[in-house]
Amino acid sequence: xxxxxxxxxxxxxxxxxxxxxxxxxxxxxxxxxxxxxxxxxxxxxxxxxxxxxxxxxxxxxxxxxxxxxxxxxxxxxxxxxxxxxxxxxxxxxxxxxxxxxxxxxxxxxxx
Numbered sequence: 001x002x003x004x005x006x007x008x009x010x011x012x013x014x015x016x017x018x019x020x021x022x023x024x025x026x027x028x029x030x031x032x033x034x035x036x037x038x039x040x041x042x043x044x045x046x047x048x049x050x051x052x053x054x055x056x057x058x059x060x061x062x063x064x065x066x067x068x069x070x071x072x073x074x075x076x077x078x079x080x081x082x083x084x085x086x087x088x089x090x091x092x093x094x095x096x097x098x099x100x101x102x103x104x105x106x107x108x109x110x111x
Contacts, residue, residue: 010061019055028062030070035086039078042071 006014011023019034030038034055041051048071053059059067078086 017056032087035074038074042075
């Protein structure tokens with residue numbers, strides 16, 4: 001894992017993306033839907049960077065190492081255990097409500 005930490009502002013920015021389930025200063029948790037989308041697009045030949053960019057995720061902010069690491073992890077899990085392996089075991093622990101997402105989007109626009 002990279003040593004770069006996300007600032008509060010960066011966390012807020014990332015949380016506004018519908019493909020992001022949760023963000024801490026150290027990690028990003030992506031939605032199960034995004035992981036499935038990633039696998040589907042990657043199997044069609046798209047590279048991880050392109051998939052993340054097309055999903056509206058900030059490549060510079062996330063970093064290529066994190067993107068490549070997530071892609072390798074999801075692909076290996078999918079290859080070994082199928083689609084069920086892409087589900088987040090901590091699913092209910094970090095769920096962001098739609099109301100919270102709207103609040104984050106407003107906060108980003110004002111900063």
